[in-house]
Amino acid sequence: MEKTKPILELKEIKKVYPGVTALNGVSIDFYPGEAHAICGENGAGKSTFIKCITGAIKPTEGRIVFKGEEVTDNSPLKSMDLGISAIYQEFNLIPFLSVAENIFYGNYPTRKGLVDFDKMEKESERILEYLGVDISVKTLVKDLSIGYQQIVEIAKSLVKDVKVLIMDEPSAPLTNNELKYLFEIVKKLKSDGVSIIYISHRLEEVFMLCEKISVLRDGNYVKSMDVADTTEEELIRTMVDRDLGEQYPEVPYKKSDKVLEVKNLTNKYVKDVSFSAYKGEILGFAGLVGAGRTEVMRAIFGADPIKTGEIILENQKIVNRTPKDGIQNGIGLLTEDRKTQGAILGMTIRENITYANLEGFSKGKFFVDQKKEMNDVTEYQKTLNIKTPSVEQKVKNLSGGNQQKVVLAKWLATNCKVLIFDEPTRGIDVGAKQEIYAIMKELVDAGKVVIMISSEMPELMCMSHRIIVMHEGRISGEILKSEATQEKILEMASH
Amino acid sequence: MKMKKVNWTEYAMLVALIVLIGIFSFTANAFLTRENILNILRQIAIMGICSVGMTMVIITGGIDLSVGSLVGVACVLGASLMAGGMHPVLAVLICLLVGAVIGLINGMLINIIGMFPMIATLATMTILRGVAYLISGGMPIYGLPNGFLFLGQGYMLGIPFPVIIMVLVFIFGYIVLNKTIFGRTVYGIGGNKEASRLSGVSVSKVIYKVYLLQGILGALAGVILLSRINSGQPTAGNSYEMDIITACVLGGTSVAGGEGKIRGVLIGVLFMGVLTNGMVLMDIQDYWQRVVKGLVLILAVALDNFSKKRRNAV
Numbered sequence: 159m160e161k162t163k164p165i166l167e168l169k170e171i172k173k174v175y176p177g178v179t180a181l182n183g184v185s186i187d188f189y190p191g192e193a194h195a196i197c198g199e200n201g202a203g204k205s206t207f208i209k210c211i212t213g214a215i216k217p218t219e220g221r222i223v224f225k226g227e228e229v230t231d232n233s234p235l236k237s238m239d240l241g242i243s244a245i246y247q248e249f250n251l252i253p254f255l256s257v258a259e260n261i262f263y264g265n266y267p268t269r270k271g272l273v274d275f276d277k278m279e280k281e282s283e284r285i286l287e288y289l290g291v292d293i294s295v296k297t298l299v300k301d302l303s304i305g306y307q308q309i310v311e312i313a314k315s316l317v318k319d320v321k322v323l324i325m326d327e328p329s330a331p332l333t334n335n336e337l338k339y340l341f342e343i344v345k346k347l348k349s350d351g352v353s354i355i356y357i358s359h360r361l362e363e364v365f366m367l368c369e370k371i372s373v374l375r376d377g378n379y380v381k382s383m384d385v386a387d388t389t390e391e392e393l394i395r396t397m398v399d400r401d402l403g404e405q406y407p408e409v410p411y412k413k414s415d416k417v418l419e420v421k422n423l424t425n426k427y428v429k430d431v432s433f434s435a436y437k438g439e440i441l442g443f444a445g446l447v448g449a450g451r452t453e454v455m456r457a458i459f460g461a462d463p464i465k466t467g468e469i470i471l472e473n474q475k476i477v478n479r480t481p482k483d484g485i486q487n488g489i490g491l492l493t494e495d496r497k498t499q500g501a502i503l504g505m506t507i508r509e510n511i512t513y514a515n516l517e518g519f520s521k522g523k524f525f526v527d528q529k530k531e532m533n534d535v536t537e538y539q540k541t542l543n544i545k546t547p548s549v550e551q552k553v554k555n556l557s558g559g560n561q562q563k564v565v566l567a568k569w570l571a572t573n574c575k576v577l578i579f580d581e582p583t584r585g586i587d588v589g590a591k592q593e594i595y596a597i598m599k600e601l602v603d604a605g606k607v608v609i610m611i612s613s614e615m616p617e618l619m620c621m622s623h624r625i626i627v628m629h630e631g632r633i634s635g636e637i638l639k640s641e642a643t644q645e646k647i648l649e650m651a652s653h
Numbered sequence: 654m655k656m657k658k659v660n661w662t663e664y665a666m667l668v669a670l671i672v673l674i675g676i677f678s679f680t681a682n683a684f685l686t687r688e689n690i691l692n693i694l695r696q697i698a699i700m701g702i703c704s705v706g707m708t709m710v711i712i713t714g715g716i717d718l719s720v721g722s723l724v725g726v727a728c729v730l731g732a733s734l735m736a737g738g739m740h741p742v743l744a745v746l747i748c749l750l751v752g753a754v755i756g757l758i759n760g761m762l763i764n765i766i767g768m769f770p771m772i773a774t775l776a777t778m779t780i781l782r783g784v785a786y787l788i789s790g791g792m793p794i795y796g797l798p799n800g801f802l803f804l805g806q807g808y809m810l811g812i813p814f815p816v817i818i819m820v821l822v823f824i825f826g827y828i829v830l831n832k833t834i835f836g837r838t839v840y841g842i843g844g845n846k847e848a849s850r851l852s853g854v855s856v857s858k859v860i861y862k863v864y865l866l867q868g869i870l871g872a873l874a875g876v877i878l879l880s881r882i883n884s885g886q887p888t889a890g891n892s893y894e895m896d897i898i899t900a901c902v903l904g905g906t907s908v909a910g911g912e913g914k915i916r917g918v919l920i921g922v923l924f925m926g927v928l929t930n931g932m933v934l935m936d937i938q939d940y941w942q943r944v945v946k947g948l949v950l951i952l953a954v955a956l957d958n959f960s961k962k963r964r965n966a967v
Contacts, residue, residue: 461851485853499851502844504911513841514852516834524833568852 163226165190165353166211166242166322171220173206173377180206181217184379186372188322193344193354195364195385197397198374199614204357207374208324211355212244213237225321243315244324249307253300258282260299261313285313289343305336312343323347324355327447329363341367359613360446361390362652373397394644398616406592406620407599411639412438413623417607418489418576420458423467427453428631431467435576435607440598442622443611444647450631451611452494455578459491460484471575485514490574492565494581494611496558500565503554507546508535510553510564515572538567543593559590566597576607583617595621615644627651665956666903666920670927677931684934691813695881697926698815699724701919702874703897704904705826706867708918711901712830713863714843714910715763715770720871720897722781723755724890727875729785732794732885741801748872755781756868760861778894785887794885805880815877822870827915839863843910899946900925903953924949 164187173181181203188194196204209215211222213232222229224240251260258279259266267274267281282295291309299307308328315323325344329337344354344367356368364371365385373380373396380396414437423431428450435441443451456462458469460478469476471487478484484491493499501510512519512531519534521527535549542563546556553564562582569577579598583591598608598621612618618625619642627635627650635650677684703720710717727748734744755777762773807814830836838859841849850856878889904921906913928949932942 459851480853480855481851482853482855491851493851498845499848502841502848502911504844505840509837509840513837513849513854516837520834524835526832526834526837528832 162189162191164188165225167223168207168211169221169223171207171210171217171222173203173210173215174218180377181210182377182379183220184374184377186379186382188353188355190321190351190353191348192370193348193356193368194370194372195356195358195368196372196374197357197361197364197393199397199616202374202397203377204374205326206377208244208326208355208357211237211242211322211324238318241319241321242324243318243320243322244326245308245311245315245328246326249311251299251307251310254298256296256298257286257293257302257310257313258295260310261285261295262317263314265317281317282313285316288316288346289313290346291339303336305332305339308332308336308340309343320347320352322353322355324357326357327359328356329358329360337363360652361393361648364393365390390648391645394615398644406617407595409440409599409602409621409623411623414438417472418458419468419470420454421468421470423454423457423464423469425453425457425463425465427462428457431628431631431633433626433633433636435609437605437607438602439624440602440608440610440622442618442625443609443628444615444618444625445628445634445651447613448630449628449651451628452580453631454628455491455580455609455611458484459489459578461491485572485574488573488575489578490514490569490572490576491578492569492580492582494584496562496565501553501561504552507539507544507549507551507553507556507564508532511535511538511549511567511571514568518571518573534571535567538570542567542597559586562586562590562594566594570597570601574606576609577601578609578611580611581613582610583612583614591617615647619644619647629653666905666917666924666953669953670920670924673924673927673931677927677934681931681934684931689930689934691816693926693930694816694819695813696930697922698813698819699874699878699881700893700897700900700925701819701922702822702870702877703867703893704900704918704922705822705915706863706870707894707897708826708901708904708906708913708915709830709839709863710770710867711898711906711908712839712843712910712913713860714846715860715863716774716898716908717759717864717867718771718774718894719755719759719777719781720867721890721893721895722778722785723752723868723871724875724878724893725785725887726755726781726788727752727872728879728889729789729794729885729887731876731879732797733788735798735801736794736796736885741798741804744801745804745876748876749869752868752870752872752875753865754868756865756871757861759868760857760864763864764857764860782887782891785889789885789887791887793887795883797879797883802880802883805877805882815881818873818877822873823915823919830915835859835862840911843912845911896925896946899950902950905957 166188169185171181171184184207196207198204206215210217213234213236222232252263261282262278267277279295286293286295289309289312293302293306299310302310328340332340348354356364358364368385370382371385371388371393372382375397416434417437418435421432431454445451453462457464460481460483469478476487478487497503502513508531512535516526519527519531539549544560544563546560553561556564582594601608610622623639625637625642625647626633627647629651634653637646683689707717707720730751731744731748734747735741759774759777762768763770803814805815809817830839838849838854841854842856842859846856875890879885900921901918902908903924904917906918928946929942932945
């Protein structure tokens with residue numbers, strides 16, 4: 159078969175941030191009618207790469223060639239004009255506007271200076287018909303299911319003659335049924351010559367949908383493979399490819415008394431979850447996005463209500479109606495999203511660290527013991543190596559890794575018996591990651607229980623003594639460190 | 654070691670205040686006299702007392718539009734109780750209690766019904782003004798006992814008594830916001846409500862307490878005003894909330910929540926007092942005074958935003 163010309167070529171793309179090289183000379187070609195997956199671990203540079211294509215960021219070096227012509231001064235507007243569209247995990251839809259209005263948002267057809275609603279609705283109907291979905295264009299977007307919202311998002315990109323469609327984790331929020339729709343649409347777009355750039359952590363999807371896979375690792379281009387000639391195992395090996403051991407501290411497993419027991423926990427998000435955690439143990443939680451891991455932890459901590467089920471801590475039944483109860487009972491939760499749920503960005507490092515245990519830093523009933531506060535905070539700053547000129551610095555001025563350490567210090571200051579870490583190393587650099595692992599080791603050495611949710615397989619497999627796998631709100635399996643392989647975990651996570 | 658952080662707005666407002674005093678000293682003869690200075694202080698006392706509560710409300714990310722009407726209610730309620738023969742101390746205590754209850758009601762509208770503070774207090778603002786007219790029958794209430802007049806007109810060590818109360822309220826506000834656990838949570842909630850809840854803070858309790866305090870301070874301001882004007886006027890405190898909010902914002906309190914300093918608010922209150930007084934002395938028409946006050950607010954916020962942008966650009 160004769161090879162067609164690539165529609166989009168990226169040549170030696172390099173992006174350097176102060177202190178970090180996010181992309182180090184990545185070259186990939188994309189062909190029309192082909193779905194091309196970009197794979198790599200978190201932090202491999204996938205999203206930076208995408209943003210270079212859409213013009214959201216400017217590469218430090220390198221060229222972007224579209225249809226044989228170099229794109230200069232790339233910007234989100236320009237790339238859209240060229241026919242490059244991107245849809246993200248979080249939608250850019252306006253909930254109180256209709257489907258048609260969203261599809262044409264920013265490109266309203268007009269007649270005599272007024273919006274031509276007839277034309278807009280007819281055109282929208284045509285696009286939706288092409289996509290094979292039957293929804294009224296007058297429906298408000300807020301009344302649609304997540305799956306349909308995503309289709310509206312795709313329809314939006316079809317208003318302009320789309321040549322390259324970037325899909326960043328499109329399947330993450332979807333149910334299985336909705337997924338089938340999505341796959342149909344991707345196939346249709348491919349057959350009409352659209353080039354799809356597909357990013358997903360779900361490897362089985364990549365194998366179902368894509369013709370090609372390119373792997374990035376730590377900002378470097380590793381290689382491109384034809385899907386027909388490779389296997390999931392080989393892909394994972396290519397993505398990870400490093401001695402997994404060396405980055406992680408050795409945490410000896412001295413399982414002893416049962417500290418936490420969760421029995422038949424059920425609420426809006428999770429069903430019948432039971433497990434135990436032991437003193438001196440790091441218990442990992444694996445699962446796909448939306449499997450209910452965070453929701454289990456929030457329920458245990460008291461952030462979300464529980465319908466039925468029991469939580470037993472050190473042989474005593476506890477009831478956590480609010481996070482305050484959870485903390486008082488000795489459970490801490492380092493949340494997944496540090497900016498919106500963890501740190502208070504406008505407050506200082508000192509104020510953040512003592513915030514979850516102000517009673518512990520009190521003088522009398524009402525006052526803050528500012529001397530003790532200063533002493534302890536300075537101590538945490540030193541032991542956790544929080545890089546800052548002063549603990550009076552506002553947290554918003556710190557890097558992601560240092561912000562995470564501040565939030566971590568906040569939970570250390572509460573003296574909790576059970577510490578739950580939800581994606582503790584997301585979006586932070588390797589150095590800070592290792593420091594956080596070291597702290598986890600210290601915690602279990604001191605007899606605490608650490609529960610860790612992580613989507614990073616190597617981290618989960620190296621740090622946890624035991625891994626519980628969740629799927630669609632239920633526990634779908636459990637595996638000991640010695641027996642754990644990525645394949646086994648992924649297998650359990652998808653059934 | 655203690656780090657002094659300088660809030661740009663606070664700093665600039667202090668300079669602006671000094672410049673303003675300088676201008677009025679030259680343009681208005683009677684301005685820089687002992688008499689007039691005490692007069693200014695007495696005038697700002699009522700606004701100042703309310704602004705301490707308002708600062709806390711705004712730091713939590715809320716706002717209280719009802720405080721001016723509350724001043725009115727406390728004023729006519731105190732007047733009618735005392736005119737009916739009640740002992741002034743008891744009458745004042747009842748007014749403070751009513752203020753506390755009204756504060757709690759504002760808190761309930763926000764916590765239980767989930768209303769936006771601006772809408773909740775807009776409603777109570779209208780209701781309370783109506784109540785003030787209902788209590789008084791729309792007419793001023795006279796016949797206050799002489800002993801009560803000390804509260805608004807008396808002197809202690811040569812200083813007007815309301816000024817002393819205001820200073821005490823400011824000291825109280827400073828201690829609460831800077832030294833107490835409660836104060837820390839006020840800032841925390843304004844900075845990030847969800848993170849505060851997940852750190853074990855009872856967000857709704859803090860909101861209740863803040864509006865409760867604001868209610869008590871509003872009622873306190875109302876009875877002081879009553880004593881000063883020596884009659885229960887149903888229109889008392891009309892549109893005070895606007896001057897109070899202006900003073901808070903001039904003092905560097907961020908309406909987005911999480912930021913604000915009592916020190917700055919004191920300067921903001923002084924600035925508003927001096928500006929009003931100076932313009933009156935210069936015989937500037939009341940209509941123009943309003944225009945100027947509005948312009949000052951725009952200017953202050955604009956300067957602050959520009960300086961922030963420049964700092965962030967570096």
